[in-house]
Amino acid sequence: xxxxxxxxxxxxxxxxxxxxxxxxxxxxxxxxxxxxxxxxxxxxxxxxxxxxxxxxxxxxxxxxxxxxxxxxxxxxxxxxxxxxxxxxxxxxxxxxxxxxxxxxxxxxxxxxxxxxxxxxxxxxxxxxxxxxxxxxxxxxxxxxxxxxxxxxxxxxxxxxxxxxxxxxxxxxxxxxxxxxxxxxxxxxxxxxxxxxxxxxxxxxxxxxxxxxxxxxxxxxxxxxxxxxxxxxxxxxxxxxxxxxxxxxxxxxxxxxxxxxxxxxxxxxxxxxxxxxxxxxxxxxxxxxxxxxxxxxxxxxxxxxxxxxxxxxxxxxxxxxxxxxxxxxxxxxx
Amino acid sequence: xxxxxxxxxxxxxxxxxxxxxxxxxxxxxxxxxxxxxxxxxxxxxxxxxxxxxxxxxxxxxxxxxxxxxxxxxxxxxxxxxxxxxxxxxxxxxxxxxxxxxxxxxxxxxxxxxxxxxxxxxxxxxxxxxxxxxxxxxxxxxxxxxxxxxxxxxxxxxxxxxxxxxxxxxxxxxxxxxxxxxxxxxxxxxxxxxxxxxxxxxxxxxxxxxxxxxxxxxxxxxxxxxxxxxxxxxxxxxxxxxxxxxxxxxxxxxxxxxxxxxxxxxxxxxxxxxxxxxxxxxxxxxxxxxxxxxxxxxxxxxxxxxxxxxxxxxxxxxxxxxxxxxxxxxxxxxxxxxxxxxxxxxxxxxxxxxxxxxxxxxxxxxxxxxxxxxxxxxxxxxxxxxxxxxxxxxxxxxxxxxxxxxxxxxxxxxxxxxxxxxxxxxxxxxxxxxxxxxxxxxxxxxxxxxxxxxxxxxxxxxxxxxxxxxxxxxxxxxxxxxxxxxxxxxxxxxxxxxxxxxxxxxxxxxxxxxxxxxxxxxxxxxxxxxxxxxxxxxxxxxxxxxxxxxxxxxxxxxx
Numbered sequence: 039x040x041x042x043x044x045x046x047x048x049x050x051x052x053x054x055x056x057x058x059x060x061x062x063x064x065x066x067x068x069x070x071x072x073x074x075x076x077x078x079x080x081x082x083x084x085x086x087x088x089x090x091x092x093x094x095x096x097x098x099x100x101x102x103x104x105x106x107x108x109x110x111x112x113x114x115x116x117x118x119x120x121x122x123x124x125x126x127x128x129x130x131x132x133x134x135x136x137x138x139x140x141x142x143x144x145x146x147x148x149x150x151x152x153x154x155x156x157x158x159x160x161x162x163x164x165x166x167x168x169x170x171x172x173x174x175x176x177x178x179x180x181x182x183x184x185x186x187x188x189x190x191x192x193x194x195x196x197x198x199x200x201x202x203x204x205x206x207x208x209x210x211x212x213x214x215x216x217x218x219x220x221x222x223x224x225x226x227x228x229x230x231x232x233x234x235x236x237x238x239x240x241x242x243x244x245x246x247x248x249x250x251x252x253x254x255x256x257x258x259x260x261x262x263x264x265x266x267x268x269x270x271x272x273x274x275x276x277x278x279x280x281x282x283x284x285x286x287x288x289x290x291x292x293x294x295x296x297x298x299x300x301x302x303x304x305x306x307x308x309x310x311x312x313x314x315x316x317x318x319x320x321x322x323x324x325x326x327x328x329x330x331x332x333x334x335x336x337x338x339x340x341x342x343x344x345x346x347x348x349x350x351x352x353x354x355x356x357x358x359x360x361x362x363x364x365x366x367x368x369x370x371x
Numbered sequence: 372x373x374x375x376x377x378x379x380x381x382x383x384x385x386x387x388x389x390x391x392x393x394x395x396x397x398x399x400x401x402x403x404x405x406x407x408x409x410x411x412x413x414x415x416x417x418x419x420x421x422x423x424x425x426x427x428x429x430x431x432x433x434x435x436x437x438x439x440x441x442x443x444x445x446x447x448x449x450x451x452x453x454x455x456x457x458x459x460x461x462x463x464x465x466x467x468x469x470x471x472x473x474x475x476x477x478x479x480x481x482x483x484x485x486x487x488x489x490x491x492x493x494x495x496x497x498x499x500x501x502x503x504x505x506x507x508x509x510x511x512x513x514x515x516x517x518x519x520x521x522x523x524x525x526x527x528x529x530x531x532x533x534x535x536x537x538x539x540x541x542x543x544x545x546x547x548x549x550x551x552x553x554x555x556x557x558x559x560x561x562x563x564x565x566x567x568x569x570x571x572x573x574x575x576x577x578x579x580x581x582x583x584x585x586x587x588x589x590x591x592x593x594x595x596x597x598x599x600x601x602x603x604x605x606x607x608x609x610x611x612x613x614x615x616x617x618x619x620x621x622x623x624x625x626x627x628x629x630x631x632x633x634x635x636x637x638x639x640x641x642x643x644x645x646x647x648x649x650x651x652x653x654x655x656x657x658x659x660x661x662x663x664x665x666x667x668x669x670x671x672x673x674x675x676x677x678x679x680x681x682x683x684x685x686x687x688x689x690x691x692x693x694x695x696x697x698x699x700x701x702x703x704x705x706x707x708x709x710x711x712x713x714x715x716x717x718x719x720x721x722x723x724x725x726x727x728x729x730x731x732x733x734x735x736x737x738x739x740x741x742x743x744x745x746x747x748x749x750x751x752x753x754x755x756x757x758x759x760x761x762x763x764x765x766x767x768x769x770x771x772x773x774x775x776x777x778x779x780x781x782x783x784x785x786x787x788x789x790x791x792x793x794x795x796x797x798x799x800x801x802x803x804x805x806x807x808x809x810x811x812x813x814x815x816x817x818x819x820x821x822x823x824x825x826x827x828x829x830x831x832x833x834x835x836x837x838x839x840x841x842x843x844x845x846x847x848x849x850x851x852x853x854x855x856x857x858x859x860x861x862x863x864x865x866x867x868x869x870x871x872x873x874x875x876x877x878x879x880x881x882x883x884x885x886x887x888x889x890x891x892x893x894x895x896x897x898x899x900x901x902x903x904x905x906x907x908x909x910x911x912x913x914x915x916x917x918x919x920x921x922x923x924x925x926x927x928x929x
């Protein structure tokens with residue numbers, strides 16, 4: 039197991055390196071640049087050119103890349119041009135919000151998605167199946183921001199759920215880890231915990247729709263596959279009770295592709311978080327990314343995109359490891 | 372079966388463990404809550420800021436996001452009378468130019484202290500002027516946009532984009548008299564003394580926190596601690612904290628302020644909410660008490676909810692740029708006139724812009740000295756436009772029309788709508804339009820202003836201070852890629868106007884220049900759009916300013 043992990047970590051290095059080149063080249067190939075974005079209306083072309091010169095953005099891209107790489111290996115990703123804060127500390131500040139949102143969304147997606155999928159498969163062709171299939175189609179098709187705005191307008195007021203931010207203005211919660219719920223538990227500020235949960239509900243559901251729909255569909259397909267397997271027939275014919283067949287034989291075998299999907303969806307969550315966080319003014323990494331793109335904030339975008347890639351790599355590694363836990367047949371050597 | 376039971380036991384154990392963990396965590400983490408309740412009775416206002424401020428030293432930025440906050444804490448020598456663009460005393464009770472316009476004598480208000488307790492006097496004023504002039508380092512200078520605009524350059528210019536410095540020296544004649552000596556007169560004064568960038572800050576604090584230290588490493592900047600958390604001025608509020616994670620900047624009342632008095636509010640919080648719809652939702656939910664630049668389409672809805680939409684008098688101009696180096700036909704004045712006659716500006720303003728907006732007849736809004744009604748006007752007349760095109764042999768004119776996307780500006784709430792309306796009018800007089808849409812930060816400004824790729828384009832300007840030169844001087848004072856024409860007479864007229872001594876003569880010089888501009892028609896002024904600010908029904912004492920110069924010192928939360 040340890041060797042497997044080490045190997046995957048080593049594999050990740052060239053991946054990230056290639057990605058860093060792509061990210062770097064892509065950012066700089068975008069029209070416009072940070073100088074024009076930073077200086078706004080008042081900047082003359084001369085002043086923009088001057089700022090570009092001061093920032094070294096008029097040097098060759100290759101030179102710029104190696105300078106960036108030289109600093110990056112020491113952990114220095116520079117300061118955001120928008121906020122003038124070190125990007126690494128920005129990520130530290132904003133990551134807890136995204137994790138809180140992302141984990142909540144994934145919990146919703148998994149807790150609802152697997153039972154829905156199972157239900158649809160069991161009653162294949164029946165009403166539950168049809169309803170679930172239509173809903174998942176809608177879930178995948180509706181853009182997150184549209185859903186977000188709709189939820190704000192239609193659900194926020196009737197349900198008494200906040201549509202903005204992470205905390206109510208007057209709550210005065212003590213920040214320790216920046217995980218609002220965890221902080222509240224640690225300091226026994228239970229009203230702050232409840233407040234943080236309320237603020238999470240709408241954005242988490244908005245963000246969960248796509249993974250929920252995907253997980254439901256995959257679960258359904260996977261359960262259907264397994265139900266047709268010989269060993270299920272065998273299990274049934276040897277007289278095992280239905281709950282045992284379901285738990286031990288159907289679900290466990292059907293879970294494998296679902297876990298892969300959960301992994302992939304977790305990686306893709308950062309993309310959805312950009313829109314969700316923006317719409318709900320939920321200050322996390324996606325919020326940071328959106329602002330960075332608007333202002334062509336190279337240092338911030340470089341760090342965030344590489345961080346996103348790193349998350350993807352790690353999540354995939356965890357998925358591979360979890361295979362072994364679910365299915366001894368693919369236990370890694 | 373046994374295995375299943377085991378898993379269940381394990382699960383229970385895990386949950387138990389988590390519980391123990393939480394309890395032990397809570398034992399080691401102390402709640403830092405202040406249960407004493409609010410001390411003062413002036414209340415708190417939370418205002419939605421449209422973007423993240425970079426830092427709070429206004430001299431290193433040209434962004435409204437920073438100014439909106441610093442103008443609550445810092446004062447300038449001269450200020451705009453609330454709700455107008457007229458000048459009134461601030462830190463200076465009187466300001467007098469010499470006859471040649473090269474010397475400005477400021478009589479200073481007495482009994483003023485910075486929030487760190489140090490006195491405000493002529494020495495402090497001169498310290499600030501000297502600080503700007505002597506600023507070292509390309510990183511610092513490259514960001515002093517307004518200083519460089521007004522004062523040309525520095526003691527040691529670190530870029531060829533800068534010119535000779537206007538500043539000579541500053542003398543503290545006595546504690547209450549500061550004398551500013553310039554190398555040549557400048558028409559922007561005294562109005563430019565109102566610029567937030569030229570706010571007077573505490574010399575002691577500036578020195579203590581090394582305010583001039585702006586460093587650059589790789590492709591980024593770092594500022595001093597002063598700029599992040601120690602900005603110190605004389606205003607009714609003072610800096611308290613900046614929570615990056617929450618995006619909240621908190622100011623508290625400056626109890627020693629005599630500019631003009633401590634704020635009525637206890638606390639003023641700026642909450643950064645970049646998304647326009649999110650700001651609206653936050654106001655609806657009561658998370659914020661007001662925000663800037665509501666979308667014109669929302670005015671009605673906001674008012675229905677009881678919010679106050681305060682429309683600012685216009686200090687902007689939206690224009691249709693014409694690039695004479697683009698399509699050669701545009702060199703013909705008749706073609707440019709045809710564009711002006713062909714656009715139904717009245718209808719555009721009424722149907723697409725917010726209330727308070729007006730049709731533009733020149734490039735200077737009405738509130739500015741130097742505006743004159745006595746210019747050549749081009750009322751909507753499509754028949755005449757077609758006729759002019761025919762005379763110029765340009766009946767089959769085809770134009771590359773550049774317009775920006777992904778942006779709203781105070782002078783252009785909806786660029787795509789604006790483009791559609793104007794291009795429809797131009798099509799109606801027989802012009803073929805080739806639309807080119809580019810994102811604002813994605814090269815639009817480069818292509819239009821630096822490379823001049825367009826034939827015609829949309830752009831505008833928000834005024835910085837009450838001087839016509841800030842508008843027409845910026846647009847047409849020299850040869851520019853954006854407009855692609857060379858008109859030495861016009862350049863000279865604008866240069867002379869800028870150098871003319873302040874007062875009536877100055878205004879007259881610009882009135883003449885404005886007439887000349889509207890005869891030559893280097894571009895078509897479209898509208899003077901009015902942006903707004905919105906606060907909820909409880910907030911009192913916000914006065915909408917044409918210069919977005921709203922100071923919240925008199926605000927109460929009713």
